[in-house]
Amino acid sequence: MRQIWKNFRALYFASLMMLIGSGLLSTYLALRLSAEQVDSLWVGALMAANYFGLALGGKIGHRLIARVGHIRAYATCAGIVGAAVLGHGLVNYLPAWLFLRVIVGLGMMCQYMVIESWLNEQADSKQRGAVFSGYMIASYLGLVLGQLILVVHPQLGLELLMLVALCFALCLVPVALTRRIHPAPMHPAPMEPRFFISRVPQSLSTVLGSGLIVGSFYGLAPLYASAQGLSTEQVGLFMGSCIFAGLLVQWPLGWLSDRYDRALLIRCVAVGIAIAALPLALIPAVPLEVLFAAGFLVSLLQFSLYPLAVAFSNDHVEADRRVSLTAMLLVTYGVGACIGPLVAGVLMKQFGSQMLYAFFSFFAVVLVWRIRPKAVTNLHVVDDAPLHHVAMPAANSPLAAALDPRVDEHMVQEQMQNTEPAEEEPVKAG
Template sequence: MSSPYRSFSALFLTTLIMLIAQGSLSTYLGLSLAQKQVDSIWIGAMMSCYYLGLVLGSKLGHKLISRVGHIRAFVACAAIVSACAMSHILIDQLEVWLLLRVLVGMGMMCQYMVLESWLNEQAENSQRGAVFAFYMLISYLGMIGGQLMLMQFPELGLAPLLIISMCSSLCIVPIALTSRIHPAPLQPAPLKILTFWRKVPQSLTAITIAGLIAGAFYGLAPAYMASKEFSTEQITIFMSVTILAGLLAQWPMGKISDRIPRSRILRFNAALLAILTLLMTILPLNTAFFMLTSFCYGILAFTIYPIASAFANQHIEQDERVALSATILLTFGLGACFGPLIAAGLIHVLGPDMLYAFISVCSLLLFLRLMRVNYTLKMTKRLLDEQQLAQFKMGSGDLVSSPLAAALDPRVDEATVLAQMHDEDAAKAQGYVSSHYDEDVEPEPETDDHLWDYTPENMVYPEPAAPEEVEFKAQP
């Protein structure tokens, strides 16, 4: 069996070069507009338009790839992204920049779809985990590389845009020269948004909030740091440290989520992130403190999406996973569209400190929402457990159903009756909760939207005690 890293080396190299360009472009635009003292509304709108392009590209990308193939679609979109990056040099109108950001988002989404569908189709099942783990590693390294590239140009200028355009063009070379067999055309992924919101409400809530947070951070964090009079070098180090923390946290957080219920981890992350960003808002800002808190921020904020995605997939049937993936991408993209606009509006009215205040409020709302949904599910399941067990019992008003009826029978031993009554009291004290009950498991809905499907096959009941010998007494 060949090494997956060698087999997909061309795709990995393409990903690295592409993310160097993309990782630096958003930061460059934010810093450039901040230097020109452009209102924060425009900076937030730039990032919102980029994520809007990602949402639109998820639909148009399928059609383009199915019509012309993976490599041709990738080459066309890479050329568009490269031309858009160069256009920022020639055009100063911010309205045109918004359109350019939409086009860049659409092109990047198509490129992501080409790479990920190619890896997903041709990676062997025994290597799939390693392939996508390395793909994510390369993606994070590319974004960090883009930040470090900007460190070499503290005055910004035109040189960074030229390098970004060059990387957007050069990422075509490895994938165009690859000797791997082209993957099959993509099939359209249906959207079932309302269905999945009923099935996995905690996961999609977390993904929406993760989109709000990510869009606000990537779009406005460089401008926020610039408003605090940090240098370009300090800002790029700050962004690199935050992204690096997210990279380092992926593997250990994934291992932890395999052992601890994922909804519990999401609540824990949300609570800590709310507290951390509140401290970042109210405490005095200095370089050492902010670097440390930014590292912790990257660990908490950048692990919400992958944990929520895994949490959603663990409760979905195999034939629904494609539709779920499309729904997750759309949900995240919509959240990321509105996040920068809302945060920019708050910054415009109340000042730059509102960036992390907005993230703190979003995290708090996520925590409260997850607590409410989890409590509702727990109470619903407990009631249904009681109803299921009640189906196996006769009416409570019937004397025959009570162990006291056995006590009136002179053929039954008294010790046996007392043991049965004790067992019933213990069951009542436990509230008839199944031994496999887990408050963090999301049940799947029935056709009725207000009930959850728990059939007798899914329930776990206590094993009946071994029958005791019954002493028969002679009739007088």
């Protein structure tokens, strides 16, 4: 593992800087709007705009990379993101902030695509699992450190925006200085929505629910914590501990996922979220100890949904379709992450900040109803199922499938260049 960190430290450092900046920006904007008494609908809309930009970047990024190359595309997007971040300090018009958040999301997705395609190009087939894990650690660590900056610098001035822009400037350095050749261009994987809706409906439901919950968490949890009377430093600690829970849970989750029925695990996790979120949903003023403990537990569970759904769906999809599957899962997650903050923001505006965790509990109950282990037919389960569970990065692009060790690397290029949809099969599985 030490050799992998040494070989990929430049790309991991770039990811770390990007996620420090991204994590700090989301929390800073939520707290600043809260301090200015702006209602939660706008906070939710800003996070939805960011996820919309990420989805848009998935469509645009490969064209930009193909036109100008990886390094130029990455440098261009880092510069644009840095300028958009500083734009939040120059303009106080909220509709303009929505546009800037779209630009930040779009640019960051292009950067993800460059980093992930580069990691895939340089990773030996036997190292892909370890490289993927290192990328996940760098991503989660960046998000945690972004929150902890608020503990050191709690003032919500323009200095924090400058620090975010500084992170996006520094993430440019290791990529710009690389002496390696450009990775081979990769095309977006063809999606087959009707096929996957028929083949893995329960996995798609889980991913959609994960997007609704996690997207709302990143955008609105700082607002909820602030409404509970927490100072800026305490909000930073609360968010940092919750995101750290997402990193901490990945290894025990993998052990459980490889040994027990994954549909049953998803249902148990959903039950856990519904129960753990109830104290925060029902009590208007939560004691600090309960707030941190319940928030940590809910986060342990909510960050488990997406990796479990990915593992569950891969068990029921042939190897030559797993690149397309990953693209479909990411799009489904993005749809949920766009809708969730908007709906939760409206609920918080109308009924109070505790509606954020009531929203989590409600959709967890929906997942309990939707995920039915006995309905899994196993007609299309692959021969080597259950496939080894893989810890998932906190953020990734449609090209992340190329890094996933469950995907046959010899099929990646062929599948990503194939644009003809396959025949749909109406048999339900996972």
